[in-house]
Each structure stands twice: as C-alpha cells, then as structure tokens.
Amino acid sequence: MAGVLKKEGLALNKKRVLFVILIGLFLMGGAILVRVVILKPASTIQLAGIPPDEYDPAVWGRHYPREYQSYLKNKEMAPSPTGFGGSEKVQKSVQEPEILTNFKGMPFNVDYSEDRGHPYALDDLKNSKRINETTAGSCMTCKTPNLIDVFKEKGWGYAKTPLKDLLPKLTQPIACANCHDPATMNLRVINPAFIEAVNRRGIDLTKATREEMRGYVCGQCHVEYYFVPADKKVIFPWANGLKPDEMYTYYAQKPNAFEKDWQHPDSQALMLKAQHPDYETWSTGVHAKSGVSCPDCHMPFTREDGVKYTSHWVTSPMKNIKQSCRPCHTQSEDWLLDRVKTTQNNVWQLQRIAGQTIAKAHGVIGQAAQVKDSDKKKLDQSRELIRKAQWFWDIVAAENSMGFHNPSQVENTLGQSIDLAHQAITAANDAAHSNF
Template identity: 50%
Template sequence: MKRLKIYVLGIMFLSLLMFGLSGCGNGEVKETAGADLKAIPEGELDPAVWGKTYPDQYASYLKNNEGGQTQFGGSEKVSKYLTQPLLPELFKGYGFAKEYNEDRGHTYALQDIREIKRITPKSTGSCMTCKTPSAPGLIKEMGLKYYSTPFSEISKQVKHSIACADCHDPKTMELKVTRPAFIQAMQRRGVDVSKASRQDMRSYVCGQCHVEYYFKKDTKEVAFPWDKGFSPDEIESYYRQVTPGFQDWEHPDSKAPMLKAQHPEFETWQSGTHGSAGVACADCHMPYEKVGKNKISSHQWTSPLKTLERSCGACHRNGSDWLKARVTFIQTKTFDLLLKAETASNAAHKAVAKAIATPGADPNLVKQAQDLVVRGQWQWDFVAAENSTGFHNPELALETLGKSIDLSRQAELLATQAIVKK
C-alpha cells in the first residue's frame, strides 16, 4: 500500500512538473481566447447558444453524434441481446426483456428514451431526469410532482438532449451538480457537494447520472441507495433495510422478487485503482485536445480507447498498444465470467420454477432458493449494467461475478433439494 502511495504521489508530482512546464496542467486549460466572452443567459438550455460563446467545446460536443464501435462500446445503437442472448430470459416479465441497448453518445439520450420500448403509458417524469437539461428546471418549478407526472406530458416540455447546462453554471462556467438526488445522497453520507474540490467535481458531474438509482414508492422521486456504501453488497443491504419489500419486478418463472441494477459507473470506479488514486472520470473521458492555439477538454464522451495517448499517456508510459491490450485483457476476462454468471442465473430460475411446479416440494427450501436467485442475479447485474466491462474496477468485477455464480448455483441446489426431499 505504502509503495503504491509513493508511486502515485510520484506520478502526480511528475505530471505536475511536466504539465507545469508546458503550461497545461489539470485545470490550466485556457478556454477559448478572447477577452469578453458573452455571458450565457440564466436558464439557457440550447447548446447551440452556449456554442456561440464557446465554439471549440461546442464543436467537440457535436462529435457525440459520430458513430463508431469498439469491442464493447461505441456510439451506434446496438442491442445487448446480440452478445448476451440470455438477457430476455433473465429479465423475463420486465421492460429490459423488450429492448436493451448499449449506451451511446449524450446527444442521443433524448431520442433514445423517447423511442425505447420500455417506456409505457405508466412511465413518469422520473425517466426523463438524466436525459435533458430541462429536468432540473422542471423539478424546481413543479416540485415532487415532476416525478409522478406522465412521461408523455414531461416529454412535450423538453427540447434538448444532455447539454452544457447539465454540468455548468451559465454565469461562471464552473462545474455544477444539477440533479437533487446526487446532492441529497452525498449529504446523507456527510459530503457537502457545494464545497467539493475541482478534481472531485470532475467526477461528480458524471456521478449525477452514471449511477445506480431507484424511484421512491409513493412519489416516484429519483433516489440513490448509497447510505450504507457503494459496493454491491452495501447497496443490496440498503434495499433490504431502508426500503424493505422493494422489488423492481417478479420473475414469472422463479416468482422471485427481483432487483435491477442500473449503470453503477460512479460506484464501481470509487474503489478501483484509478478512483482510489483520485483519477477522475474527466481525466480519461475528457482528455485535453488542441484546437488551433487553444487547449480544451474534449466534450466527446466516449470510449477512451479512441484517445489512449491523450487519456492515459500522461500517467502511463508504456504506449497505446500495451494500454489497449490491458483494457482488452481485463474486458475479455470479465465478459467470459459474466456469461458464466448468466448461465448460472438462468439455471437457477429454471430449477426454482420446476420446484414450484412440483406438488409437495418443500416450500421453505423454495423460499430460500428464491432469495438466492435474487441475490445471485443482483451481483451479476451490478457488473453487467456497468458500462466499462470490468475496466473501472477489475478486482471488484471479478469478485462480484464470482459471488453471483456461487449464489445462483446454491439456489439451483436448494431448489433441486426441495424436490428430492419430497
């Protein structure tokens, strides 16, 4: 641990030296030159208007429309079913069995939420919360009612996909967290987001959306389950203890009360090598780029595999080929185990279904098996729904998948015993 710390400090010191000399340290990015930048009007949501004052960042932002697909990520609409054919089985009875796609560029978020088959007449404003810069204003205006208002009504009042106002204060251009759920959940953990350091903000602005969340039962308010911690186990125990009886849906085969995980990037990254060393989301996903004489932070949020030299090169000196090979190595190991966890979870649902259909099967054992099905699939989903295929935290990903397989196989065993005992 000590050696690591010294190493990390060394790297930071070296980077400071290097960046210091070339005048482009983390934070010393000189924004678009020009003495009097036109201030952005308060409440302005249109990125094109912000772009008149900050044309370089806007040009970079527009690149989010570009396609391109790396091995496990990219900006084209791609169904997850292609590489994970068991998904419709695992999510049977739930929206994610109808349509489930890989994530793509921020500029598509609004179109994608409007088109996805998971949106039904029962969907509410909550689903719009992380797709558009209109959401924070509507929440302020409507209060808690925003969250329970039908999706179709909220959708009519919304024009722009994720944009500048989601992360920046228009007056000062400082980074700003705009989603109440993040501010409140961090407050309950004793962190005052309004006093966060600049380096923390370079992750917090992402953490307001790239997280596990749930809707509160009565109000449908978006909330983050972090009171006990950020690990899959701690979040599961939050659901058990703080929201007892909470379930996302019931699986029609095993009749188990299932939990669905949602893109826990922020949670996963925290305890990984990079998160714990203070490397922010923006360090890798918004590397500095040169535009004419200016240096800007890239505003194309995509796979860092497209920018390895700039995203990682400041800290890693082994070259892009090595970096790419390491990322691929981690992702391949993770994905292989992920598929095994899916097979195990699927087998567990089927075994429990068989036990339920067998007259005289021990109801106690069936109940225990159902409980294990939920826990096994939750652990798998925590890794499956996370978008880095293990890279943000390889150790946690593999540990979590290992637990998943163990729990699911235990479920299968108990379900089988429930029949045998009879």
C-alpha cells in the same frame, strides 16, 4: 583609436547580447506564464453572460467554439476498438441471450440496447420500447437540462407526473447546462437525487473541490438508483456504501417500502434491476484511489493551435488512447489496448457464466415449485439466493466498462454471483427432493 572603437564595439556587443538574453528570458517566462496561467483550463474562462435558462448548446458554442465542436462529435456513431461498448445502438441480448430469461416479465426483456452519445439521450428515451402511456416522469431525470425548470416548477412532484405530459417541455438532450453554471462556467450538479444522496453521506457539495466536481458531474447520472413506489422519487441506494454488497444490504431493508423492481415469472423471486453503476464501480477502483476521475479518461485535455482545452467528445477513451491514457502511462498504445481487452475478455467470460447459471436457476426453482409437497421455506431460500446472485451479475453487466473501471472488484462480484446461483439451484432441488 581603432582599439578604443573596437572596445566600444565590444561593449556594445556585450550589451546587445545581454539585451537579447534578457528578451529571451522574458519571452520564456512569458511562455511559461501563458502555459500555466492563461492556458490552464477552467481558471481563465471568458464569461459570456449566457442566461440561466439557455439550454441550447449552439448558443453556448458561439462563446466556446472548441468545446462545442468537440461536443458535436458525440453524435458520431462508431464501434469501440475493444469490441465492447461503442456508440452504436445494438441490442445486448444478441450477444447475451441469457438476458431474455433473466429479465423475463419486465421491460428490459423487450428493449435493452447499448448506450451511445449524450445528444441522443432524449431521442432514445422517447423511442425506447420500455416506455408507455403510464411511464413516470422520473425517467427524464438523466436525459435533459430542462430538469432544472421542471424541478423548479413541480419539485419532486415531477417524478410521478406521467412522462408523456412532461415530454413537450423537454427541448434539449444532455448539454452544457447539465454540467456548467452559465454565470461562472464552474462545474455544477443539477440532479436533486445526487445532491440528496451525497447529503445523506455527509458531503456538502458547496465545499467540493474542483477535482471532486469532475467526478460528481458524471456521478449525477452514471449511477444505480430506484424509484420510491408511492411517488416515483429517484433515490440512490448509497446509505451503507457504494459497493455491490453494501447496496444489496440497503435494499434488503425494503427502504421506502421498495422491495422489488419486478417478480420473475419462472422462479417467482422478487428481483432487483441494476442500472449503469459506472460511478460506484469506479469509486473503489485503483484509478479513483489515485485521484484519476472520469474526465481524465473520457474528456482528455486536447491542444489545438497552441490552445489547451477539455475535449467534450465523451466516448470510449480507447478511440483516442494517446490523449486519454498516455499523459500518465508510458506504455505503448498497443500495450494499453491489450491490457484493457484482457480485463474485458476475462470479465465477459465470467459474466456469461454467471448469467447462464442464473438463467438455469430461474428454471430449476420454477420446476421445483411445481413439485407437490416441496418445502416452501427452502424454496423461499432459493429465491433469496437467486435475487442476490442476479443482483451481483447485473451490477456488473449493467456497468458500462466491461470491468475496466475496477477489475478486481468486478471479478470478485461475478465469482460470488456464480456461487450464489449454484446455491440457489441446490436449495431448490433440496426443497423438492429433485435433480433438475
């Protein structure tokens, strides 16, 4: 009897063990499912029925508290551990006085400060010393989701409407609606200039993959552009490609009668002002080519109470190397910081040399032009050379990563800039038989 009982007990125990194993497997499978399916961001977002004209992030935040809390961190102002970039509003000319010479005669000479967080975009626009009574409405394109209504109402007509007439309609700096469709929470692009620019390159945005959209949402603003002189329409100079020389040859064709941003008062050269080409610079670099896009570094996945979500604190990734770089790189945080700083220091050094050589060239051309009987054709050649030299310098200097987004291209561009600036000096001195 006892033996039988024991046997039954054993059988029972076996069943129990099997049961426990089965439960265990079920739970593990469940956990994997939860990780893969339920926690995978973007695929299972609860839709909240946010109306299409709701731009206040606090309202969106009621439904998406984690994303909203991290978005609020964009108001934090702190320097970056690299010593470059950072979120504090400092004038660039303090570190780089050659800016004052190179942008003489245009608004960036008066006010050119370091960028900071998205929630400041409207304040910084309103308070910029670069704007005045006559500033065009096109300046608000990259500052606010209210662009949606303004464009619906006026089409491209908003661009030439004076900014001061539009400001009362602008209630909200960059927020959720700039990047998300509230009906689906999918990523979207609202800037018509971006949509037209990619259409011209044969890209159909409605067919874009999620991965492409992750770059496009940033590319709608962090790019080079110009205003058409007649109607102030915003255009991205991408018809020939996104590299510095490709954009330069585009401008050389005087597109839409645009030939200059301003004329430099010393050299009399017709100059171009480059704007924050983060997207273009990144797009030809090693990270873009490896499928790593802006949010991978600037909006890393974060885990909180077992929930994985996208950090909406869009700032220097070096403030959080562990989340931003370490998912892909096995090196230590110190090593990664050191690599970034090494690139940036090298770029900074060349950027200063280029900027200073250009500043000198403006002066030399100005002096050479004063010399009686100087050769006008050669002087014009020197002006074309300085226009190009400064474009190659500025397209790097106006970019926000101090070279990190594409080190080898940036160093090549600065090398060309320095050479062109020296050529400009030589041509001017040839023109005047001088030695300034």
